[in-house]
Amino acid sequence: MNTVEKITPCGKIKGIEKEDIIEFRGIRYATAPGRWEYPETVTSWEGVYDATADRECSYQRRSFEPDEVCNAFYHNEFRRGLSFTYSEDCQHLEIQAPKNAEKAPVIIYIHGGSFTGGSYNESHIDGTELAKNGVIFTAMNYRLGPYGFCSHPDLTDKNGVCGNYGLYDQLCAIEWIKNNISAFGGDPDNITIMGQSAGAMSVDIHLSNPMCKGYFRQCYMMSGTALQRKVLKPYTPEKTRKFWDKICANANCANMEELKKVDPKTLYYAWFDACKTEKFSMPLTFPVYDGKLLLKDSFKMNNIPDMPYLIGMTTNDMIPGALEFTIRSFAKSALKHNKNGCYLYDFDRPLPGDDKGTWHCSDMLYVFSTLGISWRPFEDIDYKVSRQMSDMLCAFAKTGNPNCDSLPEWESSPKKVMHFCENTQFVPWDTRKLVGNMFSGKGTSL
DSSP: OOEEEEEETTEEEEEEEOSSEEEEEEEEOEEOSSTTOOOEEOOOOSSEEEOBSOOOBOOOHHHHSOHHHHTHHHIIIIITTOOOOBOSOOOEEEEEEETTOOSEEEEEEEOOSTTTSOOTTSTTOOOHHHHHTTOEEEEEOOOOHHHHOOOOGGGOOTTSOOSOHHHHHHHHHHHHHHHHGGGGTEEEEEEEEEEETHHHHHHHHHHSOGGGTTOOSEEEEESOTTIIIIISOOOOGGGGHHHHHHHHHHTTOSSHHHHTTSOHHHHHHHHHHHHHHSTTOGGGGSOOOOSSSSOTTTSSTTOOOSSOEEEEEETBBSSHHHHHHHHHHHHHHHHHHOSSOEEEEEEOOOOTTSSOOSBTTHHHHHHTTOGGGSSSOOOHHHHHHHHHHHHHHHHHHHHSOOOOTTSOOOOOOSSEEEEESTTOEEEEOOHHHHHHHHHHTOOBOO
16 A cells, blocks of 8 residues: 655644545544543644545444445445444545646535434545546545434523534534645545535535634535525524433433443433424434524525525435425525525436436446446446536536536526436426425335
């Protein structure tokens, strides 16, 4: 393994030198004193930091059960043959950069997984092709599920802040990258914030996060835009009290202070069992109005920062008709109040190999040019669509406009989308198809 060293504001760091790019993995970006404590951004370290291997991601279901059993579809797509380590102390990030980069545009990517699963080092998340095309790619792990999104009011700190520990991890990663990326050849004044699913929901929150004001030049959201602004509005911590009281009882704890001390597996299954008995448990482990980072007054549709937006979904994406509604609502509001463009797309190339269509997350293989890791019998047209989507992202990161030689002309509009398919074209939304997919059961996250 060839290595390379850089000098950062935190100190020296050693990474991996490849043929076309350099990469640094498992960089410690923050520390937290303990469970349900807020993180602090790392500002220095001793000696040369070894960033040649991935480190822990957050505990999640696959930490305790065979992933190929509990999540067979996504295991087969993204995690087969890989190994992961887990911890609550999981604040690590990666950087993939062009060799000898100077003032290169930067992407900060936040992974999805319903705020309960995932990690940056799954096989489909890879910035190699982006780095080859002059863009620096970064991504982070953050605390998930009961470790990152507990919001019992009894945990409110002396400043009146409660919950969202995973969001504060993300904020520290964003701050670390902003403060250190120039050492890797990146331009801290040209950052694209990007996320998919729960990652896109996180991005949407950080757009309105007062501590991130002015940090981002562009924003790219996949399969999660405005869901919490329009449909699944955040709860207050008080609304989650009974749910977390139930978790305490499941763990045989009298209060949250006792629950803080139980081992990670006990906490996970106390939470998991509570989720199974709660009618609609998902929002109870979503971000909440915490009193500082996520505020009711700033998280509104008429308060969308003025920057270029790139927004996409797949045509079999979870609840496709609802996603079209939230995307178009976001775009209408952004274009009404802002001067910059808002470019929309849908991905409608059914993946070969089965009848699952354009399932939730499937477009990521094309955007990141990671078709080669898949078992699927991809055809020439798949590689063409992948090149179109990768070129789109590189152009957007560099200029704030996704138009490029690979694509037809693309306008900023809530009424029309770039329809990525066998014959990619810029067309009106096919609302009937998307709503039909939703009610026929073809809209799925599998």
